[in-house]
Amino acid sequence: MQEAAALLKRFFFDIETDPRIGIKHIGLYTALILLWENQGCKGPLSAYSRQVMLAAKISSSTTFVKLLHELDDYNYIRYEPSYYKGKASQINLLLCK
Numbered sequence: 001m002q003e004a005a006a007l008l009k010r011f012f013f014d015i016e017t018d019p020r021i022g023i024k025h026i027g028l029y030t031a032l033i034l035l036w037e038n039q040g041c042k043g044p045l046s047a048y049s050r051q052v053m054l055a056a057k058i059s060s061s062t063t064f065v066k067l068l069h070e071l072d073d074y075n076y077i078r079y080e081p082s083y084y085k086g087k088a089s090q091i092n093l094l095l096c097k
Helices: 002-015 023-038 049-056 061-073
Strands: 045-047 077-080 089-093
Touching: 002 023, 023 045, 023 049, 023 061, 023 089, 045 049, 049 061, 061 077
Parallel strands: none
Antiparallel strands: 045 089, 077 089
């Protein structure tokens, strides 16, 4: 629990001065932290897109992928997509800056 709270606190600190981050990014990142916490806060988050989209309240897969790639490009996460239906993608939540 402490790891997730510290990560969320750091994320909000970092985005305060980052004009690229919008409410959809915040919702997605918060959902990623929740899912990571549910996995025990160990290692990268292992998740399927539908699972994350449901938690983040994102209905469009296009929007979901765009937001994930932006968070990756902005160095808030490291996204390693799985291109196989039976294998979950890996998402590392990074402590920024």
